[in-house]
Amino acid sequence: MxxxxxxxxxxxxxxxxxxxxxxxxxxxxxxxxxxxxxxxxxxxxxxxxxxxxxxxxxxxxxxxxxxxxxxxxxxxxxxxxxxxxxxxxxxxxxxxxxxxxxxxxxxxxxxxxxxxxxxxxxxxxxxxxxxxxxxxxxxxxxxxxxxxxxxxxxxxxxxxxxxxxxxxxxxxxxxxxxxxxxxxxxxxxxxxxxxxxDVYTLVKNIDYPRDPHTHTIIAAVHPDLQDRDFCLLHPGDPMFLSFSGETLRYKGKEPLYPFFINESAYYEKAVALSLARRRKVxxxxxxxxxxxxxxxx
CATH class of the missing domain: 3.40.630.10 (Zn peptidases)
Structure with missing residues (x-):
């Protein structure tokens, strides 16, 4: 109502x-x-x-x-x-x-x-x-x-x-x-x-995979995810592609909506993408x- x-x-x-x-x-x-x-x-x-x-x-x-x-x-x-x-x-x-x-x-x-x-x-x-x-x-x-x-x-x-x-x-x-x-x-x-x-509420930000010692980025946003802002991301879907060729998958427990995918200004903020829930208000x-x-x- x-x-x-x-x-x-x-x-x-x-x-x-x-x-x-x-x-x-x-x-x-x-x-x-x-x-x-x-x-x-x-x-x-x-x-x-x-x-x-x-x-x-x-x-x-x-x-x-x-x-x-x-x-x-x-x-x-x-x-x-x-x-x-x-x-x-x-x-x-x-x-x-x-x-x-x-x-x-x-x-x-x-x-x-x-x-x-x-x-x-x-x-x-x-x-x-x-x-x-x-x-x-x-x-x-x-x-x-x-x-x-x-x-x-x-x-x-x-x-x-x-x-x-x-x-x-x-x-x-x-x-x-x-x-x-x-x-x-x-x-x-x-x-x-x-x-x-329809509103999208931020759940969390995701950083790029990084070398544990140097903290440098070791993977890019996966081609299957790039440019798919506000398209539902399911657990197990490709998220990153390492520079050595390994696909790194989304390990979350629930489907969420990615946005700000690979925003260039957010490299300095350690954000590769943000994840949101969608609901009707x-x-x-x-x-x-x-x-x-x-x-x-």
């Missing part, structure tokens, strides 16, 4: 951010285009949006980050520190002032952070709660309208870092526009019916309560 209908505050503060990783170029160029069109007064937004280039120094150098991964800098400890020296740590505090402060009543109601992946993940929305009805309704809306959606960050691939592919850029542009269309409809008082959404019908001020908890 579906949950009862809910009235939620309108979304008056929305941000679209690109270039959090400076070599993920779909978001970089989408932000460039949005800022250029806004300057020329050619863009008709369905809702007022703050558009931000998150890490301009990394974008200028076309690198993931200059000193520290900006995407890992938004902890309360970092944001509240009195003195920072790393560029990305300082930048995270600047973004927190611009878009937050995090957790406050003045913070953005919705932030769409644009990313690319080298993995064959299609269009994915990554959120951190299975009871965030706004994000789950946006997922449902995109699933019905965007091309090849998988489900706060938008992740789309495959695209090598440091270059841009037209089809990936256009898919991201379409998804952002659909997201903003949904916000406009929601803010106008339209009701969105409940239903179910029932979401209630929602509608904006137009006279309610949205607060943070």
């Amino acid at each position: 579906l949950l009862t209908s809910l009235m939620l505050p309108a979304l008056s503060r929305v941000a679209v951010c690109g270039g959090t990783h400076g070599n993920e170029l779909s978001g970089v160029y989408l932000v460039h285009e949005r800022l250029k069109r806004r300057k020329k007064s050619q863009v008709m937004e369905p809702v007022a949006v703050v558009t931000v280039m998150s890490n301009p120094r990394a974008v200028q150098r076309c690198v993931r980050y200059t000193e520290t991964d900006l995407n890992r800098c938004f902890t309360h400890a970092i944001l509240s520190a009195s003195e920072q020296t790393s560029y990305e740590l300082v930048r995270s505090q600047e973004l927190n002032s611009l878009l937050g402060p995090k957790g406050s009543a003045e913070a953005m109601d919705l932030i769409c952070d644009l990313h690319n992946t080298t993995a064959n993940m299609g269009l994915c929305l990554i959120t951190y709660s299975d009871s965030d009805w706004i994000c789950l309704h946006i997922c449902k809306y995109l699933q019905a309208r965007a091309q090849h959606p998988r489900t706060d960050a938008m992740e789309i691939g495959p695209q090598p870092h440091g270059l841009i592919r037209a089809n990936i850029f256009m898919a991201m542009q379409e998804a952002v526009q659909l997201l903003l269309d949904w916000v406009r409809l929601f803010n106008s008082g339209a009701q969105f019916e409940g239903g179910s959404v 029932e979401i209630p019908a929602i509608r904006a309560c137009l006279h309610t001020v949205r607060t943070k908890t």
Whole structure:
């Protein structure tokens, strides 16, 4: 049985951010285009949006980050520190002032952070709660309208870092526009019916096989697994192919869904792929309560 209908505050503060990783170029160029069109007064937004280039120094150098991964800098400890020296740590505090402060009543109601992946993940929305009805309704809306959606960050691939592919850029542009269309409809008082959404919940990350003495990688993702993001992986299925030619198989006790398979940026994080469970989440019908001020908890 579906949950009862809910009235939620309108979304008056929305941000679209690109270039959090400076070599993920779909978001970089989408932000460039949005800022250029806004300057020329050619863009008709369905809702007022703050558009931000998150890490301009990394974008200028076309690198993931200059000193520290900006995407890992938004902890309360970092944001509240009195003195920072790393560029990305300082930048995270600047973004927190611009878009937050995090957790406050003045913070953005919705932030769409644009990313690319080298993995064959299609269009994915990554959120951190299975009871965030706004994000789950946006997922449902995109699933019905965007091309090849998988489900706060938008992740789309495959695209090598440091270059841009037209089809990936256009898919991201379409998804952002659909997201903003949904916000406009929601803010106008339209009701969105409940239903179910398929979600993938992270279970664990898997590292590459490594030499026990040198810790160097001794195997690559198996060809039968490569590019099969979100395809069910069964116990005993090939997972890695060692450089000596040995097939190493998945030893888990349950079938799981792999994603971020062989993401190039995750070599430094010792992650060859992530594994998730898929389930359906029932979401209630929602509608904006137009006279309610949205607060943070």
